[in-house]
Amino acid sequence: MKATLRLDKLLAHTGFGTRSEIKQLVKRGAVSVNGRTVKDSGQQVHPERDEIHVDGEPVVYREFVYLMLNKPQGVVSATEDTRDRTVLDLIDSRYAHFDLFPVGRLDKDTEGLLLLTNDGKLAHQLLSPRKHVPKTYYAEVEGAVDESDKAAFARGVTLDDGYVTMPAELVILHRGNPAQSELSRIELTIMEGKFHQVKRMFQSVGKRIVFLKRIAMGPLKLDPNLPAGKYRELTEKERLSLKEHGEYHKS
Incomplete structure (x- = not known):
């Protein structure tokens, strides 16, 4: 973070309006820095040292935000879409000024853990193909998933386009019985993120x-108490573990 930045930029980033709206706040004497009423919205301030108030309300500056979303089915992992609801449509307007984006994507009909942030550096560390950040999925599968599938995934399987996957770890929670239309339940950890990869691996x-x-x-696990369609901010422990994971896996 820069040592100082313009007051209007800081206030815009913390949700107090556009720069023109912030100019009006300053004009009517609503903004103070270290107890003194501000006259210039372009004044340089230090986000961590200066005490800034708007109409008596203390301003808490945060450069980055990290949200854990339990993505529901039917929602696309995008910032905008002309046909479908996006994951950003699930987020409260108080986060709008942070310009959040999803880190990676989940298919429209896939649910579960999706990280939303405005921290581009962390997103790059988590998404770079060279970093091989593990991703774990729970799936219900038609057919009896058995030890031969486990061994095949551990070696790497060939997808429909000829791509051979990296070794993946398959855990069989329950072997289904196709004769009784019983599904298998599994967990699969992959180290890459090809298009529809998990589905294509089983195909x-x-x-x-x-x-x-x-x-x-990576080290981030979906909160079991977070219903589909809901989100929460990462805890400090979760945030630090993600950052440490990204740093450790630097190429």
């Missing part, structure tokens, strides 16, 4: 996913 072994949910990304 390569002759099985079909009917339900898919991401439950972890």
Whole structure:
């Protein structure tokens, strides 16, 4: 973060309006810095040292925001879309000025963990193909998932376009019985993020996913108490673990 920045930029970033609206706040004497009424909205201030108030309300500056969203089905992982609701449509307007974006994507019919932030550096560290950040999914699968599938995934499977995946860890929670239309339940951890990768991996072994949910990304695990469509800010511990993970996996 810069040592100082313009007051109007800081106030705009903390949700007090546009720069023209902030000029009006300053004009009517609503803004003070260290107890003194401000006359110039372009005044330089230090976000961490200066005490800034608007109409007596203390201003708390945050450069970055990190939200854990439990993405529901039917919502797309984008900042805007002309046909479907996006994940940003689920976020309260008080976060609008942070210009959040999803870190990676989940398919429209996939639910689960999605990180929203405005921290581009962290997003790059988590998404870079060279970093191999693990992502874990829970899935319900048509067919009896067995040890042969586990071994195939551990070696890497060939997708429909000829791409051979990196080794993946398959945990079989329950082996389904196709004769009774019983689904298998599994957890799969992959180290990359190709298009529809988990679904295509199961297709390569002759099985079909009917339900898919991401439950972890790196050290970040989906909060089991977070209903689909809801979100919360990361705890300090979660935020630091993500940053440390990104730093550790620097290429």
